[in-house]
């Protein structure tokens with residue numbers, strides 16, 4: 001018997017005409033991708049965590065792109081050998097079943113797009129999308145070893161990929177110390193502040209950032225249904241109507257089935 005939703009929650013979900021979902025690294029944990037924080041997270045070892053955050057910061061990308069890419073290749077490498085899991089697929093099913101759906105993700109693994117989510121705000125970008133910092137040319141980071149630029153070459157050489165123009169290529173993700181992309185912030189405001197969804201579900205995030213916490217608090221303040229899916233307690237656990245201490249896969253599968 002899989003995870004069982006509280007009956008009242010199932011009833012309230014079925015009555016919803018709009019659902020907004022916010023995801024973090026925890027939704028990809030069941031794909032085998034390490035989280036940043038929480039049990040077994042990359043930052044578990046503070047020393048390694050600080051080094052990773054420093055490597056993934058804007059100044060490092062400018063002054064030492066090879067070091068930045070070694071950290072990126074670790075994250076992208078873990079994702080390139082993995083697949084979206086039941087949680088990602090359950091969200092695609094939920095999107096099909098409600099009138100209005102929006103998914104705000106912090107993840108850069110591209111799994112929500114790969115699973116088929118349509119109304120997606122990937123606020124931190126996608127590590128497999130590339131951009132030349134000199135000529136602006138865009139491209140894809142290949143998971144295949146014989147299509148350059150590819151993960152395997154970067155991991156083997158520890159070198160940042162270079163553009164034909166000689167410029168350094170960066171992943172189209174937000175580095176620490178960089179601004180969030182204006183257009184995506186605008187969409188976040190439109191979808192979660194100006195038109196608050198009937199239900200806001202936060203899944204697999206430690207809720208480190210205000211733009212991730214706010215949409216849940218605003219929904220709670222406006223009497224909307226708020227749900228957190230996380231085996232651990234976080235900043236928002238005391239504010240949501242339901243904190244499902246469960247894994248993303250089982251809880252979201254149960255929600256999709258209940259709609």
Ligand code: APR
Pocket residue numbers: 023024025026027029030035036037038039041106107124203204205206207208229230231232234246247248249
């Ligand atoms: N199902 C649901 N939640 C899970 C699961 C699971 N199977 N496994 C772990 N979690 C939870 C952990 O308890 C933790 O609270 O997922 C959360 C992951 O938190 P983080 O690793 O901090 O990930 P996230 O919140 O997405 O980090 C936000 O910080 O480092 C930056 O840019 C990076 O996007 C990232 C941001």
